[in-house]
Amino acid sequence: MNFFEIVNPHLASLTDNERTLFDFVIKHMNAIKGMSIREVAAETFVSTATFIRFVKKIGFSGYSEFITVIKYTDLDQQQDVEPKPFVVNQKDYREEYLKNIQESVRVIRPETLHRITRKMSEHPDIFFFTKGISKHAAEYINYLYTMAGFKVHYPRDSDYRTMAMAQVNANSLVFIMTYDGNDGELLSMMNKFVEQPKKPLLVSVTEADNNMIQNLSDINLYIFTDDVKINNQDISSRISTIAIMELILYQWMEDYGE
Structure with missing residues (x-):
């Protein structure tokens, strides 16, 4: 229940x-x-x-x-005291760090990548919506996709996210990047996109647990990471998010690039 x-x-x-x-x-x-x-x-x-x-x-x-x-x-x-397979507390973080990146990339099915790159081949407006520590990863991802020639929108705070939502249409490609797949603001955003008569392609990048943002997405990509905090602040790695978004871009280059 x-x-x-x-x-x-x-x-x-x-x-x-x-x-x-x-x-x-x-x-x-x-x-x-x-x-x-x-x-x-x-x-x-x-x-x-x-x-x-x-x-x-x-x-x-x-x-x-x-x-x-x-x-x-x-x-x-x-x-739930048993360690989950996607959140592992280990002393030897180096080995687990590499495993997490490999697993995040390994579980993506080729047809999933091609579905995203087909949408990218139409050169849609691409939106990155994210919060918290994931915003720092999104800065780099925004740079990569902009340099590749895509029209990218990356609203960095709540007011800008609200404004950007009004620009999303059926031709858009929307990425929701958040480790916490139950964030209230992003959930509300997803619901509005889903209710649009012609909704955009919604791709989420979340934790591998069952979550609500995942369930509202057209495509959900999982990140595996260790749960790490210092001074009560989350410093869990978002390298897996970057790896997934780089993989998508490189797959687009292979499928449709020069």
């Missing part, structure tokens, strides 16, 4: 106001599990009746089940 598996089929039908409520829930799940419906409604500036309608629309019978599933989802994540 996982929160994300329950709500995912209902996301495309949410209104703008309901997406705002959903973003709040995603960002404050840990706090919400200890709050009453009146407290949550007050925090989101809606009536309790409105929040109940929202809860039912995303797949729950009522507020009680909604809270219970959030608690179980959080408990499952805390009790």
Whole structure:
């Protein structure tokens, strides 16, 4: 009984106001599990009746089940003490570092690459949407694709991302690059793209765990990396993201370049 598996089929039908409520829930799940419906409604500036309608629309019978599933989802994540194959805590990071890059590239199927490069051969507007530490990798990726002659859009903060979204159309190629595949802002963005009458080709680059951005994408590419923090800050490698995006560009050069 996982929160994300329950709500995912209902996301495309949410209104703008309901997406705002959903973003709040995603960002404050840990706090919400200890709050009453009146407290949550007050925090989101809606009536309790409105929040109940929202809860039912995303797949729950009522507020009680909604809270219970959030608690179980959080408990499952805390009790998952077995190291996952895509997040490995090792003392010898050098060997694991190289394995992660190799695995991220190895699992991409050739037909997936060709599907992306076919779209690139049409020379669409290419959009890079990303946040957090992935933004630093995106700077280099933006440089590569720009030098290759593509019309690239890389909005670097929330306001610019909002403006760039209005420029996305059916002919666009959109890359969502985020290790956390459940980011509220990027999820809201994905939902709007999916709802467009003629949506763009959506390619996400996320962690290898099941996540909501992955499920909304036309194509999802996985990155494998060690979970590394220093001074409570995430410094997990994004080299795998760069490797994947370089591979796509080099495949385009092989397929369609001079």
